[in-house]
Amino acid sequence: MDADTISISLTTMEGVVIKSTGSWYDVRTQAGETVPCRLKGVFRLDESKDTNPLTVGDRVTVENEDGDWMITQIAERQNYIVRASPKHKGARQLLAANVDQCLLIVTMASPRTSTGFIDRFLLTAEAYHIPTYLVFNKQDILDPKGLKKQQYVTDMYARIGYPVHLVSTYTDQGIDELKDLLRNKTTLVAGHSGVGKSSLLNKLDPRLELRTTDISRITGKGMHTTTFAEMHFTDFGAQIIDTPGVREFGLMHFLPEEISHYYVEMRQYIPLCRFNNCMHDNEPGCAVRQAYLDGKIAEDRYINYLTIMADYKANYKHWEE
Ligand SMILES: Nc1nc2c(ncn2[C@@H]2O[C@H](COP(=O)(O)OP(=O)(O)OP(=O)(O)O)[C@@H](O)[C@H]2O)c(=O)[nH]1
Ligand SMILES: [Mg+2]
Numbered sequence: 001m002d003a004d005t006i007s008i009s010l011t012t013m014e015g016v017v018i019k020s021t022g023s024w025y026d027v028r029t030q031a032g033e034t035v036p037c038r039l040k041g042v043f044r045l046d047e048s049k050d051t052n053p054l055t056v057g058d059r060v061t062v063e064n065e066d067g068d069w070m071i072t073q074i075a076e077r078q079n080y081i082v083r084a085s086p087k088h089k090g091a092r093q094l095l096a097a098n099v100d101q102c103l104l105i106v107t108m109a110s111p112r113t114s115t116g117f118i119d120r121f122l123l124t125a126e127a128y129h130i131p132t133y134l135v136f137n138k139q140d141i142l143d144p145k146g147l148k149k150q151q152y153v154t155d156m157y158a159r160i161g162y163p164v165h166l167v168s169t170y171t172d173q174g175i176d177e178l179k180d181l182l183r184n185k186t187t188l189v190a191g192h193s194g195v196g197k198s199s200l201l202n203k204l205d206p207r208l209e210l211r212t213t214d215i216s217r218i219t220g221k222g223m224h225t226t227t228f229a230e231m232h233f234t235d236f237g238a239q240i241i242d243t244p245g246v247r248e249f250g251l252m253h254f255l256p257e258e259i260s261h262y263y264v265e266m267r268q269y270i271p272l273c274r275f276n277n278c279m280h281d282n283e284p285g286c287a288v289r290q291a292y293l294d295g296k297i298a299e300d301r302y303i304n305y306l307t308i309m310a311d312y313k314a315n316y317k318h319w320e321e
């Protein structure tokens, strides 16, 4: 440290990033104060597939130098969730770090969530050992067809061990039991745009007053009301990260042959395949495919697996170049 630095007032504190807009970061310090910070210019993007070096949930050290807050250190992450960057093909964006659990908000009303999307999320969460709850929102507007579809989908996930919650932010169905799950934890709330993530947070703690918007009646697609991930501290002791709706989650850290291991119900069959590099597609003696043919692995799950593998292999080549 040189003489100049010593002569100015310098305060160091620990904190957590609660919002990141790219160039500025809001950090909540241990004292419970929120301060806007810049990142000290020494951090480079690691292995370069990430488009952002720092994300919500990151634990950091901040220093105040003459009134300006700077982030000077980032603690190692316990885990993180990435999404495929909407702008750069093959790049990924950190959505959040250091989460205890995820709530994946889905709906069989509008905009309807596909099981392919759910599976991609679940396998990412499995890879990082993050427990995930499936929350089926908009119970109040399901028509008979939607209800039937929901019954099928919820059975499928419940059978393989994922907790399922049926909620409505309009009628308050299922809201209290969610509070019990969230208390004293850091939870990432994810899902497509327009499924009701911010509405759910407002329901859990009305003081948050987060912006929500009607989904477009014409396209049925959300309009991305929430634009940055942000961690909120609720009045019942939960830390919840609301995120912008995502189209797709990124899976780039995996090798193609790893993917089946993150399909929880496939794991038990993998060692029984004839070839130990089996991809569980058309290989002879594949125990996973056999389990699917015997009705032990749900059709949606297996078909999604094959689709994910095909996409993944195509992209994986691209990343290797
Ligand atoms: N019928 C019904 N509509 C709901 C429910 N929850 C939310 N909505 C509506 O769904 C629309 C989208 O809600 P938001 O909370 O903004 O959705 P979001 O997931 O935060 O969307 P993004 O911020 O764009 O990712 C709004 O019109 C809400 O009123 C529900 O339980 N039932
Ligand atoms: Mg939102």
Ligand SMILES: [Zn+2]
Binding pocket: 270, 273, 274, 278, 279, 280, 281, 283, 285, 286, 287, 288, 289
């Ligand atoms: Zn196999």
